[in-house]
Amino acid sequence: MIELRYWKDEKLKKWYAKRLLKQLEGKAPIRKSSDPILDTLYKEMLTLTEENLCDILLEERRRLTEKYVWIREYVKLCDFIAYYSELQELTKKKKEYASLRTKYLNQYMGYYLKELIAGLSMKEPELTRSWKNFNRLWQNAVHCCEETNRIISTVVDYSFMSQEMRHQLYQKMDVQICPYCNRQYIHTVSMTEEGMYLGDLDHFYPKSIYQLFSLSLWNLTPVCKPCNQLFKRQYNRRILSPMTVGFENDCILKINYADAGSIVGMNDHFTFGWEIQADASEDKKLKIQQNLDMFYLNDVYQFHKQDIQDILRKRYLRSNVLIEKQNELLGSLRLSAEDVNRMVYGTTLSRERFHKELLGKMTYDIAKFS
Numbered sequence: 001m002i003e004l005r006y007w008k009d010e011k012l013k014k015w016y017a018k019r020l021l022k023q024l025e026g027k028a029p030i031r032k033s034s035d036p037i038l039d040t041l042y043k044e045m046l047t048l049t050e051e052n053l054c055d056i057l058l059e060e061r062r063r064l065t066e067k068y069v070w071i072r073e074y075v076k077l078c079d080f081i082a083y084y085s086e087l088q089e090l091t092k093k094k095k096e097y098a099s100l101r102t103k104y105l106n107q108y109m110g111y112y113l114k115e116l117i118a119g120l121s122m123k124e125p126e127l128t129r130s131w132k133n134f135n136r137l138w139q140n141a142v143h144c145c146e147e148t149n150r151i152i153s154t155v156v157d158y159s160f161m162s163q164e165m166r167h168q169l170y171q172k173m174d175v176q177i178c179p180y181c182n183r184q185y186i187h188t189v190s191m192t193e194e195g196m197y198l199g200d201l202d203h204f205y206p207k208s209i210y211q212l213f214s215l216s217l218w219n220l221t222p223v224c225k226p227c228n229q230l231f232k233r234q235y236n237r238r239i240l241s242p243m244t245v246g247f248e249n250d251c252i253l254k255i256n257y258a259d260a261g262s263i264v265g266m267n268d269h270f271t272f273g274w275e276i277q278a279d280a281s282e283d284k285k286l287k288i289q290q291n292l293d294m295f296y297l298n299d300v301y302q303f304h305k306q307d308i309q310d311i312l313r314k315r316y317l318r319s320n321v322l323i324e325k326q327n328e329l330l331g332s333l334r335l336s337a338e339d340v341n342r343m344v345y346g347t348t349l350s351r352e353r354f355h356k357e358l359l360g361k362m363t364y365d366i367a368k369f370s
């Protein structure tokens with residue numbers, strides 16, 4: 001998993017906001033529910049300024065929740081729904097039902113959950129004692145979230161981005177390799193007028209729950225179709241977002257050699273896999289593991305055993321003496337370090353180019369660490 005930085009590009013942000021503001025301005029939220037719980041949200045949506053809309057389009061989630069109380073409360077409600085299946089799995093595994101439900105509830109407690117609990121005529125510990133009781137709260141929360149999203153969708157909705165704009169966005173993002181797997185090309189098919197795209201634009205936080213972020217630039221991740229449609233789908237797990245951080249040196253492709261020949265790529269007597277490093281933070285370790293599991297990274301990379309053997313061979317045959325001799329011959333045209341890496345490995349071994357080089361992260365790890 002690699003980091004993407006396109007969404008921080010000021011020129012792109014300016015273009016994106018300018019194009020979409022035209023679509024969003026002047027749209028008034030439609031009230032479809034008389035539930036007083038939604039009053040605050042409705043008023044906020046009625047009085048959104050251009051600055052507020054720009055923030056929603058461009059500011060990352062953490063900054064939005066710091067700046068706007070109503071977004072912080074909305075996100076707590078969305079998170080409560082989004083990670084519910086994770087809670088169900090965890091309770092089954094740990095056999096600590098009531099205590100984990102209580103912890104989960106406290107984690108997302110806010111305006112909406114307090115109001116919903118008040119309407120249930122049930123308090124703790126009764127509420128968290130059984131799934132039956134807790135599910136009643138969850139179902140009401142789902143309904144409440146649907147209502148909030150219905151109001152928001154009249155002002156902010158993914159459908160407001162035209163096909164033409166999406167096509168331009170793909171090109172401006174300039175992400176050529178899927179950030180989740182780093183092993184599939186994604187690009188527009190330039191020979192067709194329809195501008196077919198070989199990837200998907202994934203909503204990291206699914207728009208079915210987080211409607212407010214359906215047009216947020218930092219939430220739109222260009223990814224390959226297998227990662228999006230086969231592996232991620234609507235699953236909500238606490239994974240690393242490519243918009244925030246990549247595996248970096250906290251998870252590297254580790255090779256276990258069976259003999260000397262395998263070290264120099266003469267045979268395939270080796271095994272390998274993604275290894276989480278002990279000095280990574282506990283939070284990052286958990287998230288990396290979720291990424292490895294969700295995208296089957298250890299399984300899909302087994303397909304690249306031959307590629308790995310080739311890299312090991314190239315690493316062994318790489319000769320500083322030969323490169324120096326070549327540079328002497330080239331004179332002022334001498335090769336840069338990146339040129340040499342590209343010549344030897346087929347990639348530059350530069351983290352800044354992982355999003356443009358197939359298997360860039362794997363090749364980097366083998367050349368530097370394994």
Ligand SMILES: [Zn+2]
Binds near residue numbers: 179180182227
């Ligand atoms: Zn992928």
